Amino acid sequence: GENVEQHPSTLSVQEGDSAVIKCTYSDSASNYFPWYKQELGKRPQLIIDIRSNVGEKKDQRIAVTLNKTAKHFSLHITETQPEDSAVYFCAATSGGSARQLTFGSGTQLTVLP
Amino acid sequence: ETGVTQTPRHLVMGMTNKKSLKCEQHLGHNAMYWYKQSAKKPLELMFVYNFKEQTENNSVPSRFSPECPNSSHLFLHLHTLQPEDSALYLCASSQEGAPRTDTQYFGPGTRLTVL
Numbered sequence: 001g002e003n004v005e006q007h008p009s010t011l012s013v014q015e016g017d018s019a020v021i022k023c024t025y026s027d028s029a030s031n032y033f034p035w036y037k038q039e040l041g042k043r044p045q046l047i048i049d050i051r052s053n054v055g056e057k058k059d060q061r062i063a064v065t066l067n068k069t070a071k072h073f074s075l076h077i078t079e080t081q082p083e084d085s086a087v088y089f090c091a092a093t094s095g096g097s098a099r100q101l102t103f104g105s106g107t108q109l110t111v112l113p
Numbered sequence: 114e115t116g117v118t119q120t121p122r123h124l125v126m127g128m129t130n131k132k133s134l135k136c137e138q139h140l141g142h143n144a145m146y147w148y149k150q151s152a153k154k155p156l157e158l159m160f161v162y163n164f165k166e167q168t169e170n171n172s173v174p175s176r177f178s179p180e181c182p183n184s185s186h187l188f189l190h191l192h193t194l195q196p197e198d199s200a201l202y203l204c205a206s207s208q209e210g211a212p213r214t215d216t217q218y219f220g221p222g223t224r225l226t227v228l
Contacts (some may be wrong), residue, residue: 032215043219089156098145099209100169101217103156
């Protein structure tokens with residue numbers, strides 16, 4: 001089955017700096033890669049996603065890159081703000097099915113004012 | 114209320130109790146999911162229902178029993194649980210088929226504590 005590794009597990013940055021979170025996956029048939037943000041005590045919410053036919057996608061301060069050959073994808077947050085502090089999860093589809101999402105273990109991002 | 118709702122938000126139960134978790138989605142989706150979120154571990158997919166039919170069961174113990182009476186409601190029946198089953202149980206929904214969005218929308222979760 002699919003295996004998703006996420007690094008780092010914790011990340012602290014100064015406000016205004018950039019943050020990068022990286023994930024690798026094992027299933028070459030995976031074709032959908034969402035990123036979720038989970039604030040303390042709240043539900044995971046989708047912040048950005050990318051499909052295997054695209055190498056990069058950007059939405060304001062958030063971007064995701066995908067390297068299918070190397071089987072890794074990354075989340076980039078620029079000009080970080082305190083409200084970006086949360087746990088971020090990457091995920092990848094298993095076996096080509098959008099329903100079977102395998103999640104990474106999460107990254108606790110802390111933005112220091 | 115819009116989106117995905119879950120009740121109860123918190124539940125404390127003994128190992129011999131029987132309880133049920135409820136999930137309702139107001140998004141017109143046709144697929145629903147149960148996930149388990151334990152501390153320091155990735156979200157674990159438990160069950161998937163598509164058009165009310167169970168399509169995935171990720172080796173979940175039989176003390177967890179799902180029920181999907183229609184595409185808007187999903188239940189998780191619990192009986193004779195173990196303390197290690199204490200976790201946040203999240204429900205999610207998505208739209209399968211055309212137009213498929215792949216995006217899964219999560220409910221707020223039920224925080225379960227088994228004594």
